[in-house]
Amino acid sequence: MAIVNNESIIQEFVTESQEHLENIEPDLLLIEKEGKNADPEIINRVFRAIHSIKGAAGFLGFEALKNLGHGLESVLMLVRDGELEPTPEIVDVLIKSLDKLQVMMDDVYTSNDIEYHEESKLLDAILGKKPDDGSGLSSGSGSSLTDSLTEQFSVSPQALQAEKKQGKYLFILNFSLDSSFEEEYENPLRFIEMLESMGTVLDITIEIDDDFDLDTCLTSDLKVRCLYASVLEDDLICGSLGLDQLTATEMKEEVVSPDKEVLSKSEESKNLAEITAKESEPVATTTNANTGSKSEMVETIRVRTDLIDKLMNLAGEIVLVRNQLSRLFHNNEVTKINGLEPVLRTLDMATTDLQENITKTRMQPIGNLFSKFQRVARDLSKKMGKQVILETEGNDVEIDKSVLEALSDPMTHLIRNACDHGLETPEERQKKGKPPEGKVLLKAFHEAGQINISISDDGQGINQARVLKKAIERGLIQMEDAEKLPKEEIANFIFMPGFSTTEEISDVSGRGVGMDVVRTNIEKLGGHINIKTDEGEGTTITLRLPLTLAIINALTVSVQDLRYAIPQLNILEIISIKPEDVKKRIERIGGADALHLRGKLLPLARLSNVLKLERVYQGQTDGEEALVEQLEKRERISDRRAELATDDPNVLPPVEAAEPSEWAEKRAGEERRKSSVGYNIVVLKAGNYEYGLIVDQISNLEEIVVKPTSLYAKKATCFAGVTILGDGQATMILDTAGIIKYTSFSFSDFKTQEALRKDVQDEIEESKQSKRTKQDVILFNNSREENFAIPLSSVFGLEKIRLSNIEQIGEKEFIHYRGDSIPLIRLESYLPIRPFPKDLDIGYLIIPKAEFGTGAILSSHIINSTTVNTELRPAFKEHPGIQGIADLGDQLTVFLNFEAVMELHKNDKKLTADAGV
Amino acid sequence: MATQSFSTFKLGERQFGIDILFVREINRHLEITPMQHVSDFIRGIVNLRGQIVTVFDLHRRLGGEKHSINQNSCNLILKTDQELNPIREREGQNDLRTTSESVGFLVDQIGSVITVPSDEIIELPADTGFIDRKYLSGVIKQDSSTISIINVPRVLMDEQTNSPGGEG
Structure with missing residues (x-):
């Protein structure tokens, strides 16, 4: 019978060692940073980790690993004992050797074939150039015992001396790995762990017979010799290991059989130990440290x-x-x-x-990932002759393992960029009056159910003028638009595909290749990437990521009675277009329908076309036909929707999104065909592109569990996954980027058209007064007397409710909305306005977009939505929640500062008394 | 003499059999959500107690027309490759392979389970009708009827190597 399943032991060894290696690296970097002042506990920790790798490697016959580990250990021991200062050069060698260990560990079965001469030469050099006190030590200890031990085992005289100094006894344990061993200890690693808990395993050798071969090496009875140091006396050792010392030699099947030689040796070492017994303090610390690490291990288990x-x-x-x-x-x-x-x-x-x-x-703390970058920053700074300090914040923030793993590459890229292009050389920095060390800060924090990770550097920032110039050259933006582009948006061009891949741009923009890849990767995770740069001051890139990939919020839409889920993260807004507005708001451009939305042209795709569902109009003919052909079929659906809109709280009532009045004027003369159906459009975001997806019906938002798409649907890029809806139906999750492939969008056509029209629009604009606020707003009432306006762009949806459904919990009020209880916001609680009428049964909720926080504003009546182009006057009473007032039609209208209102609500800053505006 | 058991079923009037070791369950979960941009023999997906099962229109897959669902239609759910692992080891049958995801075959009517000596499974006749030969592994003659044995790995496999349909 086999002693152990060697495969599983080796696997365990590798896993454990990998963990050790992962922990060692940041510790070494810390030691490098602290130099002489390095925390002895950290040095000890590294030492112990290397030590246990070495021990186990020796046991399993991975000679290369063992020898290299041994070299590392010897150097570390000198550092630990204060005989060697961990200078950067020395730590460098240690890290190099560690890397080689890692390489060996990655393919442990061939590790013996891996060349490590260079590393061991470097390590030996350190050991050799160590000041003379080391040899003094060994000569001091120059007993025949030490000589014979160093001959038999790969152990340095210094190491032996050190153990003796700590008052430990030396033993040679002779035992054989046979079946009884397995019964007793499960596997050799356990045994080593046990030994390590009581002392130090200095070296292990396996006696190899002539007929030794790899296949049977772990199944045949192997003779193992172990040089062991412990503070326990021999009888105690034998006792703890579960054998009687006197019968040990005779009991062949027993595990540890100290032979005569051992006994005599241990006698001698005992004498040695007694001599140095006074210096027993170090023993105590070592044991403490050992038990300390033990108890930490008990608290966690490894789970597949x-x-x-x-x-x-x-x-x-x-x-x-x-x-x-x-x-x-x-x-x-x-x-x-x-x-x-x-x-x-x-x-x-x-x-x-x-x-x-x-x-x-x-969930895993993001610190696990962050610590990896210390090394990246260190290597980069060495290579580029820059001084980089990588600081981290929010290491405890936890994030789904799969997200964490997927973040590694894009983050490495961003950090490399920050060090490479962001930070200046020390000389440049000093010239600019900055400290010579550049700082890169990694920060993680929670916000609104998402995780934010920012990578900031205090380097030179991005030269926006040059980015813009490049963007214009590449036709990504028109010259005229470029002038109007907000400063914050300029840097975003570096995320454009093709923008950053040209060689010239990397030195122009200060950002390297492949930012579009980074962005794509982040978006694949359902995240967003944002960049902020101040020339001369530095750059901050922020990633917003979902906590977990497995469960997401999704909107269910349907087309021809088939339902599909759209991840909420991809949804910008939902627009319903009234039948009578269809003609004036939708037109055909470059083979696709387009919606006029706040002065922009939004390409439209029909979900039924994307999915090639039968009975649908095929897209190549005239746009006018497209609209008509849908009529009959949609009538039915729109009726149903109208009906649902009043009864079913899960269905959005049509929100009338306004169009620029200029356009209405311009098109007024055109022939208008009355259409009897409206459109439900979900505005989606896919990378840099935005488009509208026309669906038959929009239902509710729910939490769904994402499952992978079928193997048989790999080519169907329109699906991001599958899920099971609340009613048990299996359904597909739409991939907003993948859908584009199935459409006839030509985004550049849209851009050109948009630019063309902007000119016209601008002329109109110029002829009017400047200094005006032009925006789309929703007009509503709170009390019947006062009219309010809030920007349409900040609203996610409107909802009719029964006021009796408002729940009161303590001081706060809540309302059920799409399966969630969300706080109700009464405007009069925060603004000096008249209260909500008391005699109503029905009210309307104005649901803000997610970025404004949760909550629903209560309103008594939605008047309509419209585009306003008017100058705001300050309110009679200044209030942060009020942007200003204006006359709309005959009515005085209060324009709310939506963000501020939500902020007031978030901070619970209620007014104490009501008052009119 | 070694025997083999087969779960039999009908597609149209023809009888087919599938090695019972492949079969996890047979049910009438036929609320199939159609999937678009996939090969035409992929009927769609169903929710089987929280697990997503991809349903094949087996008749179409074998080379016939698409079949509509009737009152006798059944969903014959195959074991996943992981579920087959222990069986494969026990039986030493290396061709007991499916896929990592759950797949169901839409069949017109389910029949009985038959057990036959292995030597009664005979080679395919020259003419297999509408069915592509590669999807069959043999036939069993019983009384007057012929039962064609489905070559499950073959029916499933092609799609993974040259990944399936979708007109792109």
Whole structure:
């Protein structure tokens, strides 16, 4: 019978060693930074980690690993004992050797073939050039014992001396790996761990017979000799290892059989130990440290990730069942069973808890990733002759393992860019009055259910003028537009595909190749990337990422009774176009329909066309026909929608999005065909592009569990995954970027058209007064008397509600919206305005877009939405929540500063008394 | 004499069999959500107790027309490759392979399970009708009827190597 399954031991060894190696690197960097003042505990930690790798490697017969580990260990020991100062040069060698260890570990089976001469030469050089006190030590210890031990084992006299100094006894443990060994200790690693808990394994050798071969080396009985140092006396050692010292030699099947030689040697070492017994303090610290690391290990267990993935899936399943159950319960009032409701509520809570906690098991502190970059920054600064300090903040912020892994490459790229192009050389910096060391700050923090990671440098920033020049040259923007482009947006050009790949641009922009790849990768994760740069001051790139990839918020839309989910992160807004507006707001440009939206042209695609569903108009003919052909079919749907809009809280009532009045004028003379159906358009974002997707119906927003797309649908790039909806139906998740492939969009046509029209528009604009606020707003009432306006662009949706459905919890009010309880915002609580009428049953919610925070503004009446082009006057009473007032038609209208109102709400800054404006 | 068991079913009037070791369950979960931009024999996906199953229109896959769902239609769900692992080891049958994801075959009617001695599985006749030969591994003659045995790995495999359909 085999001693152990060698495969599994080696696997365990590799996993454990990888962990060690990961931890060693940041520690070494720290030691390098601190130099002489390095924390002895850290040095010890590195030492112990290398030591256990070496020990286990020796045991498993990975000679190369063992020898290199041994070299590292010897150097570290000198550092630990204060005999060698960890200068950058020395740490450099250590890191180099560590890298080689890593290489060996990556392919452990061939590790013996990996060349490590250079590393061991460097290590030997350090050991050799060490001041004389080392040899003094060894000569001092020059007993025959030391000589014979150093002969038999790969151990330095200094190491032996050090152990003796700590008052340890030396043993040679002779034992054989046979079946009884397995019974006792499970596997050799356990045994080593046990030995390590009581002392130090200095070296292990395996006696190799002539008939030794790799296949059987772990299954045959191997003779193992172990040089071991411990503070315990021999009888205690034998006792703790579970054998009786006197019978040890006779009990062949026992594990440790100290032979006569051992006993005599241990006698001698005991004498040695007794001599130095006074210096027993170091022993105590060593043991403490050992037990310390032991107890840390007990707290965690290693779990296979696929197991966690499975748990995650199961939790997702339970979430779905829960949703179905509560839906059934709420839809069928007849089936009221006593006590069912509280049970359901408990289930609800437990399920949410379960899901959260399982999600947590996949969470890892982002510090794990950040620490990796210390090395990147260090290597870069060496290579480029710059001084880089990498600081990290928010290391504890946890993020899904899969997100973390996927972040590694893009972040490395960004950090490399920051060091390479962002930071200046020390001389340049000093000339500019900056400290010679450039700083790169990695910061992670939570915000609105998402994780933000920023990479900031205090370097030279991006030369925006040159970026802009390049953008104009490449036709990414028109000259005239470029002048008007807000400064913050200029730097975003570096994310454009093709922009950064030209050689000239990398030195022009100060940012290297492949930023578009970085952006694509981040967006694949459902994240966003943003850049802010101040010339001369530095650049900050911010990544916004979802906490987890597995569960996302998605909007369900349907087309021809088929439902699809769209990740909320990709949705910019939802627009419903009234039948009578269809003609004036939609036109055909370059083979695709386009929507006039706030002076821009938004390309439109029909989901039914994208999916090539039958019975649909095929896109190549005239745009006018397209609209008509849809009529009959859509009539039915629009009727249903109209009906739903009043009854079903899950369906958005049509929101009338306004169009620029200039356009209305310009097109007024045109022939207008009355269309009897409106459009539901979901405005989507895919990279730099925005487009509208026409769907038949928009239903609710829900949390969905993302599952991978079928192998058989790999080519269907319009799908990002599949999921199961609350009612149990399997459905596809749309990929907003993938959809573009199935459309006839030519974004450049749109840009050209847009630019053309902007000119016309600008002329009109110029002929009027400047200094005006032109924006699309929603007009509504709170009290019946006062009219309010808020920017349409900040609104996610409108919703009709029964006021009786408002729930009061403590001081706060909540309302159910798409499966969530969200806080209700009464404007009069924050603004000096008249209160909401008391005699109403029905109200309207104005739901802000997610970036403004959660909450719904209560309104008594939605008047309409319109484009205003008017000058605002200051309000009678200055208030941060009020942008200004203006006359619209005959009515005085208060323009709200939406952001400020949401902010007031967030900080719970209620007014104490009501007052009119 | 070694025997083999087959789950039988009908596509139209023809009888087919599939090695029972491949079969995880047979059910009537046929609320299939159609998938677009995939090969035409991919019927869509169903939710099988929280697991997504890709459903093949087997008749179409074998070379016939698309079949509509009738009141006897069944979804024959295959074991995944992972589920087959232990069986493969136990039986020593290396061709017991499916895919990493759950796949179901849409069949017109399910029949009984038959157990036959291995030597009664005979080679394919020269004419296999509308069916592409490569998707069959043999036939069993029983009384007057012929049962064609589905070559499951073959039916599933092509699509993964030269990834499936989608007109792009």
